[in-house]
Amino acid sequence: MHGFLSRTAGLVLVFLLLVVAPLLDTYGVQEMENRMETLNDVSEFLDKVTDKGEITEDDLNAFYLAVESHGMMLDVRVERLVKTATLLDDGTVSTAYIMADDRHSLNVGDIVKVELREMSTTPYKKLLNMFLRLETRTYGLDMAKMVR
Amino acid sequence: MKTWFNLFNLLALFTLFFVTDSLYRKLDLYEKEYNAKRLICAVEYAAEKAFYDSIGTRSNQTDYISPIQVVVDPGKTLESFDVMMELNYGLSQSEASDICIEDSIAGMSLITNDGYYLARLQKTGEDAMRLYWSPKYPYSYEKEEGGVVYTYGVTLADERWYRIWNKGGTLRFAKGDSYGDAGAAGALSDSLRRQIISQTLTDAVALSIKENARSGQEIGYSFYIPSRQTLSGINAVSSPSFLVVMNSAPYAGCDETLDAAITGIKVIRKVRTVGYVNESGERKYCYETQQAGGTCDIVEYFSSPEAAAKAGYTADYRFIFNKIIYEETAY
Structure with missing residues (x-):
């Protein structure tokens, strides 16, 4: 009986060592690299459109393609925020950023905001959930830059 | 045979432990790198917006490319910085978020042509600590001549100067537009001006970081602003700029960030x-x-x-x- 148990434990350990650990390592590193590349894509897009002062459909299509090409299914939102100020009853001025319908033409001082939300799970998260019962948060990224 | 199996299992268990540990460390390193890069981007974007909102309009003919013409007002700087950081991290725009953002700022300075502002930590009505701008400090240095101590003030981008000294209990004041003028000749020069500004800003920001350090917080900064561009590519401050030194930012997932962002953008247009x-x-x-x-x-x-x-x-x-x-x- 004791021999059977040690053999089973040995087999489980071998499976963990030779199958699960390398998979976790590969998928984990891949996931982190994907996030880094997505961050690069977002900052590159923001730099480009805020320098140019406009967002064309081509810019948006290229950006959507770039962020979706890293293996994550992402919901992408690009917003143009315009600063407005309102005088309140107590004499203070409240500043608010209002989302504009027209996000193609940008003015200096406007803010371009990009929101990414992960819509599905990844192999790394599935593995973590399957073997370690860990529920990790879905990936999300918010970045905003002023138009120069 | 059983002993061999047990030995093998033990060895496998140890190996599994080391593999898990190495995987955890590797992923942690990736995550830290990601968070640091994201924080650097966010601080850069926020500093740019804060500096843009600090620039005022003097007249229709204001030339924003010339540092002498730029009017800098710190009234909206901190608010703009907080708002941009909140937008970059998906935080709500509230006082609690502002306090959280300002908690992560080790030092902040708004550098203008004739002086600089420092953000200082002050206690508000409640227990919270908020950052407030100091009065504008001049770029000054003292020189002794014939038993009299002269205090000279210089500007960032031109040769305007002023001098204050005590003569017989009365404060005297003189000023000029060129270092060749009587009173400044021999006492001021372009290279000395750069040194004064570099030294003043370095000391002021280092002191501000020390003063703003929250209780129990370690100060591990070695901060220096060169007087001219160094071989390693660090630029001197030669035009109105905005300087932020970040500390630990819990909202960004960074325990410790020893990073500074200096934004010295040339605003080429500012629409009224x-x-x-x-x-x-x-x-x-x-x-x-x-x-x-x-x-x-x-x-x-x-x-x-x-x-x-x-x-x-x-x-x-x-x-x-x-x-x-x-x-x-x-x-």
Whole structure:
């Protein structure tokens, strides 16, 4: 009986060592690299459109393609925020950023905001959930830059 | 045989432990790198916006490329920085978020042509600590001549100078526009000006970081602003700039960030806000040239929407999203 148990434990350990650990390592590193590349894509897009002062459909299509090409299914939102100020009853001025319908033409001082939300799970998260019962948060990224 | 199996299992268990540990460390390193890069981007974007909002309009002919013409007002700087950081991290725009953001700032300075502002930590009515701007400090240095101590003040981008000294219990004041003028000749030079500014800013920001350090916080900064561009590519401060040194930022997932962002953008255009009375007799504002083709006459010009709001104007949503035609604006 004791021999059977040690053999089973040995087999489980071998499976963990030779199958699960390398998979976790590969998928984990891949996931982190994907996030880094997505961050690069977002900052590159923001730099480009805020320098140019406009967002064309081509810019948006290229950006959507770039962020979706890293293996994550992402919901992408690009917003143009315009600063407005309102005088309140107590004499203070409240500043608010209002989302504009027209996000193609940008003015200096406007803010371009990009929101990414992960819509599905990844192999790394599935593995973590399957073997370690860990529920990790879905990936999300918010970045905003002023138009120069 | 059983012993061999047990030994093998033990060895496998140890190996599994080391593999898991190495995987955890590797992923942690990736995550830290990601968070640090994201924080650097966010701080850069926020600093740029904060600096842009600090620049005021002096007149129609203001030349924003010339550092001498730039008027810098710190009134909205911190608020703009907080708002941009909140937008970059998906935080709500509230006082709690502002406090959280300001907690992560080790030092902040707004560098203008004739002096600099420092952000200092002060206790608010409640227990929270908030950052407030100090009065503007000059770039000054002292020199002793014939038993009299002269205090010289210099500016960032030109040769304007002033001198204060105590003569027989009375404070005397002199000023000039060139280092060749009597009173500055032999005492001031271009290289000395750069050294004064570099030394003053380095000392001030280092002291500000030390003063602003929260209780129990370690200060591990070695901070230096060179007086001229170094071989390693660090630029001297030669035009109005905004400087932020970040600390630990829990909202960004960074336990410790020893990073500084210096934003010294050259603002080449700054569009004014225009106030007018619309067809219904309401006082409205939008940005210059946005109501092109409109029939309302411009009543007043403002440097920002806040200034327009303060004067009783409200945003005109018919025009405020329109494209600004830069060729027609004064910049």
